[in-house]
Amino acid sequence: MSEILQTILPIVHSFGGDLFGPMLWPLVWTVVKIMLLLAPVLLMVTYITLAERKIIGAMQVRPGPNRAGLFGILLPLADAVKLMCKETILPKHADLKVFFLAPALTLVPALMTWAVVPFSPDLIVADINVAILYIMAISSLGAYGVLMAGWASNSRYAFLGAMRSASQMISYEVSMGFTLIPVIMLTGSLSLIDVVEAQKDVWNVVPLLPMFVIYFISVVAETNRAPFDLPEAEAELVAGFITEYSAMSSGVFFMGEYANIVMVSFLGALMFLGGWLPPLEILSFIPGLIWLGIKAGFLMFVFLWLRATFPRYRYDQLMRLGWKVFLPVSLFWIFLTGLTLHLFGMA
Amino acid sequence: MVADIIFYLFATITVVAALGVVSVKNQVHSVLFLVLTFFTTAALFVLMGAEFLAAILVMVYMGAVAILFLFVVMMLDVEFASLKKEAARYLPLGLAVGLVILFEMVVIITQIHIEPGAAAVASDVPNTLEIGRVLYTKYLLPFEIASVILLVALIGAVVLTFRDRKLAKRQSVSKQHARTREQAVELKKVASGEGAS
Numbered sequence: 440m441s442e443i444l445q446t447i448l449p450i451v452h453s454f455g456g457d458l459f460g461p462m463l464w465p466l467v468w469t470v471v472k473i474m475l476l477l478a479p480v481l482l483m484v485t486y487i488t489l490a491e492r493k494i495i496g497a498m499q500v501r502p503g504p505n506r507a508g509l510f511g512i513l514l515p516l517a518d519a520v521k522l523m524c525k526e527t528i529l530p531k532h533a534d535l536k537v538f539f540l541a542p543a544l545t546l547v548p549a550l551m552t553w554a555v556v557p558f559s560p561d562l563i564v565a566d567i568n569v570a571i572l573y574i575m576a577i578s579s580l581g582a583y584g585v586l587m588a589g590w591a592s593n594s595r596y597a598f599l600g601a602m603r604s605a606s607q608m609i610s611y612e613v614s615m616g617f618t619l620i621p622v623i624m625l626t627g628s629l630s631l632i633d634v635v636e637a638q639k640d641v642w643n644v645v646p647l648l649p650m651f652v653i654y655f656i657s658v659v660a661e662t663n664r665a666p667f668d669l670p671e672a673e674a675e676l677v678a679g680f681i682t683e684y685s686a687m688s689s690g691v692f693f694m695g696e697y698a699n700i701v702m703v704s705f706l707g708a709l710m711f712l713g714g715w716l717p718p719l720e721i722l723s724f725i726p727g728l729i730w731l732g733i734k735a736g737f738l739m740f741v742f743l744w745l746r747a748t749f750p751r752y753r754y755d756q757l758m759r760l761g762w763k764v765f766l767p768v769s770l771f772w773i774f775l776t777g778l779t780l781h782l783f784g785m786a
Numbered sequence: 787m788v789a790d791i792i793f794y795l796f797a798t799i800t801v802v803a804a805l806g807v808v809s810v811k812n813q814v815h816s817v818l819f820l821v822l823t824f825f826t827t828a829a830l831f832v833l834m835g836a837e838f839l840a841a842i843l844v845m846v847y848m849g850a851v852a853i854l855f856l857f858v859v860m861m862l863d864v865e866f867a868s869l870k871k872e873a874a875r876y877l878p879l880g881l882a883v884g885l886v887i888l889f890e891m892v893v894i895i896t897q898i899h900i901e902p903g904a905a906a907v908a909s910d911v912p913n914t915l916e917i918g919r920v921l922y923t924k925y926l927l928p929f930e931i932a933s934v935i936l937l938v939a940l941i942g943a944v945v946l947t948f949r950d951r952k953l954a955k956r957q958s959v960s961k962q963h964a965r966t967r968e969q970a971v972e973l974k975k976v977a978s979g980e981g982a983s
Contacts, residue, residue, distance in 0.1 A: 580848060586856055
């Protein structure tokens with residue numbers, strides 16, 4: 440992988456440098472890199488929707504969608520065409536500027552975080568030394584899209600859904616951040632590449648198993664997925680903050696939601712499951728990219744599995760779990776990690 | 787050159803958004819402009835090489851503080867007409883406070899002399915590391931005092947808003963889980979026409 444890159448990259452750089460000039464080329468190259476990153480990400484986002492229906496179908500002993508193409512493989516395409524052709528209905532009393540800004544502000548942070556995600560030691564758009572902080576900072580912006588959607592729709596269902604959703608996202612962001620701190624403490628670096636390389640001997644999931652469990656439950660809650668999908672509890676709030684959205688504007692919300700799921704799955708694989716490192720040294724002939732894909736894919740599968748298995752939580756139970764269980768436990772674990780590192784002189 | 791263009795772009799957005807905060811009529815829009823100001827300020831921090839401060843600014847101010855602002859402002863139902871009348875009444879006071887702040891800022895800015903082009907930290911050390919080092923060695927005492935003040939404020943907020951509602955029916959999850967069928971369900975023979983008691 441890296442050999443091919445090393446032979447191709449200089450050719451591309453010299454060609455591009457001639458074509459655009461030394462001033463413009465770095466900008467163009469960055470845009471090209473972003474495109475090369477976003478294309479597979481968006482492909483994953485579209486196909487996780489199909490995977491969701493297929494997997495839940497299999498779990499409920501029914502075939503799932505199977506009409507569009509072989510095994511329904513063209514379904515995401517058909518969905519996209521359907522969403523684009525539908526009429527966009529605008530609520531009469533909506534604040535239209537905020538109304539249209541909201542879906543964009545849900546999708547954009549979800550895609551922005553990908554900039555610092557490494558797929559292998561040299562396959563990364565921006566290798567910055569505060570990568571984990573950057574991810575935590577950008578993912579905290581997701582709540583704005585939801586709040587703005589709920590407020591701008593000027594509907595009670597949407598507003599209640601937004602209020603619930605935003606408080607849920609803020610609450611679980613705290614415990615998600617705290618579960619990542621022990622990992623940072625073990626690594627001694629905020630760069631995701633360093634975090635993965637530090638797991639060469641033993642994956643972080645072994646010493647930090649409780650943190651991994653809390654991390655996963657927190658991100659399920661933060662991405663507003665079942666069993667914590669209260670913001671769009673259809674039995675009580677119609678569709679939560681998406682109630683007034685139609686056609687592609689609601690489609691963008693769903694894209695943001697699925698992009699977040701894919702993102703936190705990759706982050707979990709990198710932080711706790713050893714990223715692109717193979718589980719055994721013998722298996723290292725398989726490329727790291729495939730290992731990372733398998734690990735992240737497994738976490739995504741668990742997301743869908745949870746949805747098919749558990750009933751929805753009640754709102755007060757959700758808040759209790761976040762603040763009264765996860766927060767103290769993860770704080771205690773940070774203390775414990777620090778104490779262990781100090782006692783064994785590893786810090 | 788490119789960095790200059792980016793700087794002026796973000797600086798312009800920051801100033802325009804900051805003006806928007808105080809000039810737009812709708813207070814939700816005003817908070818959203820405030821959020822934009824925070825974000826572009828964070829971008830300016832990144833341009834200066836202070837990526838840790840930028841990340842913290844986004845995480846704390848945008849991710850938490852401004853969201854709470856938005857929460858409160860969205861839930862309030864304020865009449866704009868009456869607000870405008872009030873605004874005229876408090877204008878002199880506001881101007882006075884503004885002038886005092888301006889005076890203080892001018893004094894401070896003219897007092898401090900920063901070498902143009904001086905980097906905040908040595909360029910070979912990531913500034914996250916450097917901030918951590920300085921914070922826990924040189925400025926340990928002020929840092930701890932600030933933490934304790936924040937803790938006091940936190941506890942104060944809890945104490946002020948806490949109401950012990952005697953009548954509220956609280957749920958104990960562990961008790962609920964410990965409940966067995968025998969405690970919860972009772973079979974009764976009900977005579978026809980009398981009902982269960």
